[in-house]
Amino acid sequence: MGAARRPWTYARSGVDRRAVSVALDRLLRAARSPRPPRSAGRPVGAPGHYAGLWAIGREVIAVTTDTVGTKVLVADALGRWEEVGEDIVGVNVNDLAAVGARPAGLVDTILCAAPDPRRFAAIGRGLARGLRSARCALLGGETAVVPEIVRGIDLGGTAVGFFPRGRRPILGDRLRPNDIILGLRSTGLHANGFTLVRRWLAEERLPLDRPRPGARRPLGEELLRPTRIYVRAIDAIADEPGVHGLAHISGGGVRNLVRLNRRVRFRLDQWPAPDGLFAFIAERGGISLREMYQTFNMGIGFVVIVAPSAAASIAERLERAGAGPVVRLGSLAPGHGVELPHLGLLYDEYGGA
Amino acid sequence: MGAARRPWTYARSGVDRRAVSVALDRLLRAARSPRPPRSAGRPVGAPGHYAGLWAIGREVIAVTTDTVGTKVLVADALGRWEEVGEDIVGVNVNDLAAVGARPAGLVDTILCAAPDPRRFAAIGRGLARGLRSARCALLGGETAVVPEIVRGIDLGGTAVGFFPRGRRPILGDRLRPNDIILGLRSTGLHANGFTLVRRWLAEERLPLDRPRPGARRPLGEELLRPTRIYVRAIDAIADEPGVHGLAHISGGGVRNLVRLNRRVRFRLDQWPAPDGLFAFIAERGGISLREMYQTFNMGIGFVVIVAPSAAASIAERLERAGAGPVVRLGSLAPGHGVELPHLGLLYDEYGGA
Numbered sequence: 001m002g003a004a005r006r007p008w009t010y011a012r013s014g015v016d017r018r019a020v021s022v023a024l025d026r027l028l029r030a031a032r033s034p035r036p037p038r039s040a041g042r043p044v045g046a047p048g049h050y051a052g053l054w055a056i057g058r059e060v061i062a063v064t065t066d067t068v069g070t071k072v073l074v075a076d077a078l079g080r081w082e083e084v085g086e087d088i089v090g091v092n093v094n095d096l097a098a099v100g101a102r103p104a105g106l107v108d109t110i111l112c113a114a115p116d117p118r119r120f121a122a123i124g125r126g127l128a129r130g131l132r133s134a135r136c137a138l139l140g141g142e143t144a145v146v147p148e149i150v151r152g153i154d155l156g157g158t159a160v161g162f163f164p165r166g167r168r169p170i171l172g173d174r175l176r177p178n179d180i181i182l183g184l185r186s187t188g189l190h191a192n193g194f195t196l197v198r199r200w201l202a203e204e205r206l207p208l209d210r211p212r213p214g215a216r217r218p219l220g221e222e223l224l225r226p227t228r229i230y231v232r233a234i235d236a237i238a239d240e241p242g243v244h245g246l247a248h249i250s251g252g253g254v255r256n257l258v259r260l261n262r263r264v265r266f267r268l269d270q271w272p273a274p275d276g277l278f279a280f281i282a283e284r285g286g287i288s289l290r291e292m293y294q295t296f297n298m299g300i301g302f303v304v305i306v307a308p309s310a311a312a313s314i315a316e317r318l319e320r321a322g323a324g325p326v327v328r329l330g331s332l333a334p335g336h337g338v339e340l341p342h343l344g345l346l347y348d349e350y351g352g353a
Numbered sequence: 354m355g356a357a358r359r360p361w362t363y364a365r366s367g368v369d370r371r372a373v374s375v376a377l378d379r380l381l382r383a384a385r386s387p388r389p390p391r392s393a394g395r396p397v398g399a400p401g402h403y404a405g406l407w408a409i410g411r412e413v414i415a416v417t418t419d420t421v422g423t424k425v426l427v428a429d430a431l432g433r434w435e436e437v438g439e440d441i442v443g444v445n446v447n448d449l450a451a452v453g454a455r456p457a458g459l460v461d462t463i464l465c466a467a468p469d470p471r472r473f474a475a476i477g478r479g480l481a482r483g484l485r486s487a488r489c490a491l492l493g494g495e496t497a498v499v500p501e502i503v504r505g506i507d508l509g510g511t512a513v514g515f516f517p518r519g520r521r522p523i524l525g526d527r528l529r530p531n532d533i534i535l536g537l538r539s540t541g542l543h544a545n546g547f548t549l550v551r552r553w554l555a556e557e558r559l560p561l562d563r564p565r566p567g568a569r570r571p572l573g574e575e576l577l578r579p580t581r582i583y584v585r586a587i588d589a590i591a592d593e594p595g596v597h598g599l600a601h602i603s604g605g606g607v608r609n610l611v612r613l614n615r616r617v618r619f620r621l622d623q624w625p626a627p628d629g630l631f632a633f634i635a636e637r638g639g640i641s642l643r644e645m646y647q648t649f650n651m652g653i654g655f656v657v658i659v660a661p662s663a664a665a666s667i668a669e670r671l672e673r674a675g676a677g678p679v680v681r682l683g684s685l686a687p688g689h690g691v692e693l694p695h696l697g698l699l700y701d702e703y704g705g706a
Contacts, residue, residue: 016468023468024496030477036488041457041515043490052492056457056515059410063492063513065460070499104394104409107418107511109462111503115369115376124383135389137396139405139416142509143377145369146423146548149507150464156495158460158511160416162394162409195499 017351046171048259048350050098050248051161053169060163062101066091066250067156070194074223076152077208081119083224084155085126086133087191090227091250092159093134094302097234098248100170101161105139106131111154113147123155126226133229167238172245172260172305177334179244180311181266183327184318186301188277190227192251193295197223200285212280222277230302236321242310247303253294257303257338258350265335269342272327274299289343294351300329370704399524401612401703403451403601404514406522413516415454419444419603420462420509423547427576429505430561434472436577437508438479439486440544443580444603445512446487447655450587451601453523454514458492459484464507466500476508479579486582520591525598525613525658530687532597533664534619536680537671539654541630543580545604546648550576553638565633575630583655589674595663600656606647610656610691611703618688622695625680627652642696647704653682 044053044060051062068087075084093103108127110120131138136159163169189197201208208220215222230248237243245260257266273279278299282292292298306314308331315326333339338347397406397413404415421440428437446456461480463473484491489512516522542550554561561573568575583601590596598613610619626632631652635645645651659667661684668679686692691700 019470020468020496020498023470023473026470026474027463027477027480027496030474031480031484031491036484036490039517040455040488040490052458052460052490054458054490054492054513056414057412057518059412061409061414061457061513063458063460063511065462065493065495065511067462067464067495067497067499069497070501073501102393104414105405105407105416107405107416109418109420109509109511110380111420111464111507115373117372117376117379120376121379121383124380127380127384131384131389135393137389137393137405137407138384139407140418142418142420143373143380144420144422145373146420146507148423148426149505150503152502154464154499154502154507156462156509158416158418158462160407160414160513164392165410 044169046099046169049171050095050259051101053099060169062096062099062161063158064092064095065156065158066095067154068191070198071191072153072155073198074194074208074220078220078224080224081122082126083226085123086130086226088127088155088157089130089134090229091191092157093136093229093231094227094248094250096159096161097231098246100163100167100234100238100246102164102235103134103136103159103161103231105137106157106159107139108141108157110141110143111146111150113150113152115145119153130226130229134231170238170243170246174244175261175264175305175332177264177332178308179305179332180308181268181329181331182304182306182311182315183300183329184230184233184302184304184323185325185327186249186297186299187228188225189223190250190297190301192297196295197281204284214276228301230323233318233321233323237304237314237317240310240314242307242314243304244307245305249297249301249303252350253296253298254338254340255294255347255350258347262336265333266330266338267333268330268338268340270329271340272299290345293340293345294347300327303329305332397522399452399522402524403448403612404454406452413522415449415452415514416511417445417448418509418511419448420507421544423551424544425506425508426551427547427561427573431573431577433577434475435479436579438476439483439579441480441508441510442483442487443582444544445510446489446582446584447580447601447603449512449514450584451599453516453520453587453591453599455517455588456487456489456512456514456584458490459510459512460492461494461510463494463496464499464503466503466505468498472506483579483582487584523591523596523599527597528614528617528658528685530617530685531661532658532685533661534621534682534684535657535659535664535668536653536682537583537586537655537657537676538678539602539650539652540581541575541578543603543650543654545650549648550634557637567629581654583676586671586674586676590657590667590670593663593667595660595667596657597660598658602650602654602656605703606649606651607691607693608647608700608703611700615689618686619683619691620686621683621691621693623682624693625652643698646693646698647700653680656682658685
């Protein structure tokens with residue numbers, strides 16, 4: 001504790017983002033295969049976006065894959081598996097919602113050192129809750145018992161979505177200055193930033209079974225709250241022509257917005273004060289605001305960017321569809337990058353996980 | 354060595370298949386959510402088959418997910434990663450071919466303890482080769498650096514396919530007695546049975562860098578040969594009405610056939626002598642034929658079951674499409690299960706991984 005303490009950053013927590021990006025770049029350059037023949041469908045261009053889009057026959061599908069990451073280690077410490085089971089759905093279907101796709105189904109992948117029926121049942125209950133919330137089906141799954149490869153459990157999945165008749169993918173290309181940025185509330189950390197949080201918790205020896213100051217639930221339960229699923233709310237507005245851009249605020253925090261469009265600046269000048277958990281992490285961990293906003297969702301899990309004339313009606317439809325209170329975060333300006341002027345923060349690159 | 358040695362089985366190698374199946378059953382019962390609304394598409398029934406089938410809009414998609422499993426540990430021992438990179442594609446697209454779907458694209462999932470650019474580049478080259486061979490696209494991927502969850506690397510993926518206009522899924526419901534069972538050659542072990550093989554190799558202290566008796570390549574390289582990709586060959590015949598059933602001979606060996614139809618018996622009375630690698634594993638490991646045929650592909654990686662009148666023409670089309678020599682393995686009879694009468698083997702259940 002104290003002022004001399006080295007602040008917690010992702011680099012210090014053991015994840016060297018640059019090394020990951022170099023390795024990934026090598027893989028992607030090597031994997032760039034000749035374009036497959038037309039008979040296998042064709043790409044609907046959106047490289048680097050939340051989901052891969054592909055035209056097959058008379059439909060366009062969206063595919064995305066993600067894991068729950070090191071949040072499972074908190075689940076393991078608490079012996080609670082339902083929340084992270086639900087996260088398998090949330091982390092994936094929200095990425096489908098972020099291109100305007102409606103989820104059709106999900107496949108889960110569970111890697112474990114040993115199959116434990118009670119854990120698996122809890123994961124299954126969480127999956128069921130997430131699937132109901134996303135209105136999507138379990139299309140299959142893979143369970144591998146590989147004690148030589150994993151310690152504990154890894155939870156991941158892949159979701160496939162589609163575009164209902166008449167709907168076009170929403171990729172951010174129509175964003176323009178003066179568009180309004182709306183935010184939907186998150187429920188805590190969702191499934192991002194856990195590598196950073198866990199290292200810090202371990203070093204600080206903070207007990208997971210006791211509430212932090214000002215909270216009622218034990219800290220561990222608060223950390224575990226499942227990723228909020230925005231699918232129904234976004235599906236309710238995705239056919240509106242006034243919706244110009246969508247973003248799931250996942251790994252990479254507000255920098256996710258850069259993925260939508262590099263020819264506008266996202267000015268977030270009214271970001272609401274994040275709830276107590278984020279403030280607690282920042283303060284007790286000595287983590288800079290810059291690191292906080294590029295790592296955590298900071299209370300806003302999903303962003304909808306709309307034409308100014310449509311802002312009020314779209315906010316109302318979102319709320320009617322169960323999105324909770326919709327917050328106006330700011331607007332688009334000429335330039336590029338993401339700016340939180342009241343905090344003195346500017347991000348140029350996505351750099352997310 | 355010698356007669357008193359306890360034979361190698363999967364149970365002895367550390368994978369308790371029954372415990373896996375109990376745990377999985379708990380998960381699936383818990384995950385059984387209410388049917389999603391029609392607006393999310395609808396299932397095209399084939400539970401327990403190689404791929405989940407789902408009707409979206411005017412198309413049917415097929416989704417399947419699998420990992421390379423413990424074969425990566427052989428890759429690690431040899432420092433060779435291109436083959437298992439290709440396997441990410443093979444293990445998944447062959448499962449799409451097994452329902453008659455044409456692959457559209459794949460997403461890969463790489464979990465690793467540390468990102469290594471050289472390894473990643475090799476995995477990428479393997480992915481590219483597999484994608485070219487399957488004529489499918491890389492739709493996205495997830496790379497997670499999670500040293501607290503994995504040791505080394507886990508490689509997996511999810512593939513999405515579709516049915517070209519006019520083609521129906523081939524699920525085995527049209528199988529009937531006297532249909533002819535054709536086999537396509539495998540290239541070694543593909544990606545199955547490695548947990549068994551590796552434990553045995555370790556105990557026997559067999560060197561991976563030297564050829565087994567009768568082989569030219571080092572044993573490690575022989576074990577690593579990538580999964581043969583049957584996609585183009587199967588795509589060439591999948592519109593033929595005489596094709597009644599398709600099976601990818603993956604984990605579970607010949608028992609995979611039971612997945613197609615429980616109201617016919619698969620009589621495999623002409624299984625060709627498997628190549629030297631399988632004989633070597635069986636003999637040196639003291640592994641029973643029963644265990645061998647329920648664990649490994651035994652030289653046949655894919656099975657095509659056809660109407661008797663169409664057998665010759667379909668075999669010829671498969672060979673012209675690059676399937677290699679097509680072998681007649683037997684025919685369907687009244688009853689159920691899989692029988693290799695010349696070996697005295699009968700399997701009632703799938704029980705695969």
